[in-house]
Amino acid sequence: MTGIPTGRLAVWWVLASEIVIFGGLLGAYIMHRIGHPEWEGQAIHTNVWAGGFNTFVLLSSSLSAVLAHQAAERGDGKSAARLLLLTAAGGATFLIVKAFEWTAEITSGFTIGSNLFWSFYYTAAGLHALHVLAGMVILLFVAATAAKNIELHRVENIGIYWHFVDIVWIFLFPLLYIAK
Amino acid sequence: MTGHAPDATRAPGFVRTYLWSTDHKTIGLQYMLTGMAMALIGAFAAYVFRMQAAFPGASVPLFGRVAAADYNYLVTMHGTIMIFWVAMPVLLAGFGNYLIPLMLGCDDMVFPRVNRLSYQIFFLSSVVLVASFFVPGGAFGGAWTAYPPLSANSAYSMTPFGSTLWLLAVALEFVAFLLGGINFITTTMNSRAPGMKMFDIPIIVWTIMIAAVLFMGSVGPLVAGAVMLLFDQVVGTGFYDPARGGDPVLWQHLFWFFGHPEVYVLLLPAMGIVAEVMVVFARKKLFAYRTIVYSAVATGIISFFVWAHHQFVAGIDPRMASLFSVTTLIISIPVAEMFFAYIATLYGGSIRFSTPMLWALAFVAEFLIGGVTGIFLGSAGSDIYFHDTYFVVAHFHYTFFPIAFLAAFAGITFWFPKMFGRMMNETWGKVHFWGTIIAFNICFIPLFITGTAGDHRRIFDYSMFAELATPEMQSLRILATRALLVTLAFQVVFVVNFVYSLFRGTVAEANPWKANTLEWLAPSPPPHGNFVTMPVVYRGPYEYSVPNRDEDYWPQHEPDEPADPDAPGARRPLQQPA
Numbered sequence: 001m002t003g004i005p006t007g008r009l010a011v012w013w014v015l016a017s018e019i020v021i022f023g024g025l026l027g028a029y030i031m032h033r034i035g036h037p038e039w040e041g042q043a044i045h046t047n048v049w050a051g052g053f054n055t056f057v058l059l060s061s062s063l064s065a066v067l068a069h070q071a072a073e074r075g076d077g078k079s080a081a082r083l084l085l086l087t088a089a090g091g092a093t094f095l096i097v098k099a100f101e102w103t104a105e106i107t108s109g110f111t112i113g114s115n116l117f118w119s120f121y122y123t124a125a126g127l128h129a130l131h132v133l134a135g136m137v138i139l140l141f142v143a144a145t146a147a148k149n150i151e152l153h154r155v156e157n158i159g160i161y162w163h164f165v166d167i168v169w170i171f172l173f174p175l176l177y178i179a180k
Numbered sequence: 181m182t183g184h185a186p187d188a189t190r191a192p193g194f195v196r197t198y199l200w201s202t203d204h205k206t207i208g209l210q211y212m213l214t215g216m217a218m219a220l221i222g223a224f225a226a227y228v229f230r231m232q233a234a235f236p237g238a239s240v241p242l243f244g245r246v247a248a249a250d251y252n253y254l255v256t257m258h259g260t261i262m263i264f265w266v267a268m269p270v271l272l273a274g275f276g277n278y279l280i281p282l283m284l285g286c287d288d289m290v291f292p293r294v295n296r297l298s299y300q301i302f303f304l305s306s307v308v309l310v311a312s313f314f315v316p317g318g319a320f321g322g323a324w325t326a327y328p329p330l331s332a333n334s335a336y337s338m339t340p341f342g343s344t345l346w347l348l349a350v351a352l353e354f355v356a357f358l359l360g361g362i363n364f365i366t367t368t369m370n371s372r373a374p375g376m377k378m379f380d381i382p383i384i385v386w387t388i389m390i391a392a393v394l395f396m397g398s399v400g401p402l403v404a405g406a407v408m409l410l411f412d413q414v415v416g417t418g419f420y421d422p423a424r425g426g427d428p429v430l431w432q433h434l435f436w437f438f439g440h441p442e443v444y445v446l447l448l449p450a451m452g453i454v455a456e457v458m459v460v461f462a463r464k465k466l467f468a469y470r471t472i473v474y475s476a477v478a479t480g481i482i483s484f485f486v487w488a489h490h491q492f493v494a495g496i497d498p499r500m501a502s503l504f505s506v507t508t509l510i511i512s513i514p515v516a517e518m519f520f521a522y523i524a525t526l527y528g529g530s531i532r533f534s535t536p537m538l539w540a541l542a543f544v545a546e547f548l549i550g551g552v553t554g555i556f557l558g559s560a561g562s563d564i565y566f567h568d569t570y571f572v573v574a575h576f577h578y579t580f581f582p583i584a585f586l587a588a589f590a591g592i593t594f595w596f597p598k599m600f601g602r603m604m605n606e607t608w609g610k611v612h613f614w615g616t617i618i619a620f621n622i623c624f625i626p627l628f629i630t631g632t633a634g635d636h637r638r639i640f641d642y643s644m645f646a647e648l649a650t651p652e653m654q655s656l657r658i659l660a661t662r663a664l665l666v667t668l669a670f671q672v673v674f675v676v677n678f679v680y681s682l683f684r685g686t687v688a689e690a691n692p693w694k695a696n697t698l699e700w701l702a703p704s705p706p707p708h709g710n711f712v713t714m715p716v717v718y719r720g721p722y723e724y725s726v727p728n729r730d731e732d733y734w735p736q737h738e739p740d741e742p743a744d745p746d747a748p749g750a751r752r753p754l755q756q757p758a
Binding site for chain 1: 418
C-alpha cells in the first residue's frame, strides 16, 4: 500500500519511538544545563579524546553497515555478513573504550550519584550503550542469516537502526563532552 | 500482503490456540479478558476507599479497617489499574488487535510473533503490578501520577519495594504497547484488502491507528523520566531532588507530556467504537467521514500542546499558564466537531435502540458532561480554585468512565456475536445499561458539588477537617458511595450475561446486525486466517440506506451490480485484485 517494505516501515516506527525517548532525556539535560552554568566545572573532567575516538569508531562502523547493505543489494550475502560482523566489531570497540573511560572516571570519584551532571552523563551514555549492545546482538543474528543468503532485506533494516544509534551519539558527544 | 503466519491453513493445538497464539483474535481477546480481570481489582479498590470516605473508620466488609497507608495505595492502584491495565488493554490492544486485521480484510497482523510478545510482556507487567500488593511495605501509594519527591524517596513514600515495582510494571506495559502499536500502524499502512483506499478505512481503524501514533510520540519522554525516577529510587541520583540540584517539576512535565495525549490515546478508540455502532443502528451513512478523520488527526496534534494545564498550581510561569489555557480550550474544537458529526449522523436515521446503541448514545451524552466541566479546569483562573478537589475527580470520571466502560460495553455487546458466535441477551443487556448509567450519574454528580464546596481529593479521613466534615457534605459522600455500590452490583448482571451468552446464547450468523464492514463477512467466530476467501473492497464502509437498493446496507466487499454501475457511492469494479 505504501510501497515501503513492511519490515523497513516497522524499523522507522521503532526509531520514531526511540527519538522521543532520547529527546525527552536530552531535552531535560539541556534545560538543566542552561540553568546550571557551573556544570562546566564538571564537564571538564570528561575525556574528550576517548569520546572523539569513539565517535570515529562508530561513524566508521556505519560505513561498513552501508557497504553491507550494498553487498546485500547485489545478492552477495557472504560479504554482507562479513561487513556486518565488522560493524559489530566497531560496536564492541566502542563499548570497550567506554568501559575503560568509565572505570577511570569512577575511580576518580565521578560516580552517577556525585551530582546531577554525572547523573545525566551516565544515564544518557548508558542508555545509548544499551542500544549499541542491542544493535550488536541483532547484527550478529542478521549476519548469521545473511551468510546463508536468506532474508537479505534485514541487512538494510539493521543498518537503519545502526545509523540511528550513531546519530544519537553525534548528539551526546558535543552535549556531554565538548560543551564546557 | 506479507508476513502472515506460515501455518495459516493448519489448525493449531490447544496451547497454540489459546495460550501461545500468534492469532490476532486470540491476542485481542487475551488483552480484553486480562483487562476485564484487572477491572475487578480496580473496582474493588474503589469500593474500599469510597467506603472509608463515606464511613470513616468503619470496618469495610471483605477488607477490614482501612489504615491511612491502605487508603493511599488503594487510590493509587485504582487509578493506575483503570487507566493502564483496563482502558489501555481493552480499548486499544483488545479491540485494536481483534478488529484491525478483520476490518482491513487481511489474515493477521503483519508481525504476529511481535504481537504475541506484546501480550506476554503485558501479562508480565500485570503480574508485577499485582505482586506489588504483597511486598514488604505494600503497594505504591503516591498516586497514579507518581510525583516526586514522594515517589523518588522511600523515606517519604514508605514503600521501598512497592514504588519500584510500580515503575517496573508501568515500564513493561509501555514496551508491550509500543510493540503492539508498531504492529497496528504497519498493518494499517501496508496490509489492507485490495481496493481499500485510505478513505475506505473504517473510522475505528483510523482512530486506533492515530492513538497508536500518539502513544508512540508521547511516551518516550516518560520512559526517559521513568529511568531517571528509577535511578533516584535505587541508585541514589538526584534528578528530582531539589536539595541536590534536581527539579521535581521536571517529572510533572515528562509525565504530563505523555499523560495528556494518553487521554486522547484512550478517547479516540472509544470514539471509533461509537462511530461504528451508531451508523449500524441508525442505518445511515456516517456524516462527514473525512471531517471526522481530520478532526481526529487535529485532536492528536493539539494534544501535544496542552500538558501543562495539569500544572497550573505547580509554580509554572503565569504567562505559560495562559498559553496552555488557550491550547486546552482549542482542543475542545476538533473533539466537539466529531461529536457534532455523530449527532448529525443520527439526524434522520432510523434508529434502533439495541443494547450497543444505548451504550453508544450514553457515551455521547455522558462524555459531553466530562468535556464541558473540563473547560473550567483548562482555564487557569478557575483551575487554581478547583485543582485537586473532587470537582476534578468527577470531571475525569465523566470522561474516563464513558471511555473505559460505556464505549467498551458498546463494543463488547456489538462485536460479541463476531467474537464468540453467539448473541448476548438483549433484556439483561438493557437492565445492565440502565442500572449502570443511572447509578453512575448519582455517584459522580454529588462529587461535583462537594468539589465545588472545597472537598480535597486526597483526604483519608474527613472527620479530621471540621469545615469539610459537615453533615451536608457527608451525606453527599454517602450518597456517592451508595450509588457506587449499585453501579458495581449491576456489573454482576453483565458478567452473568457474558458467561451465559458465551455458552447458551442464540447462535449468531456471520452478519447479525446487517453491517457493511469486512469483519462481518468472516464467519462468526472467524477461523484461523479469518476469511474463507480473501475480500476485495469496492466502496467505503458506511453505505447505508443507499437509494434504489432493496437492502438498506451495502457491504464493502459486494461487487457493484452490473445493472446500476452509477449508483451513489459505487466504484468501478477492479480489474484484478492486486
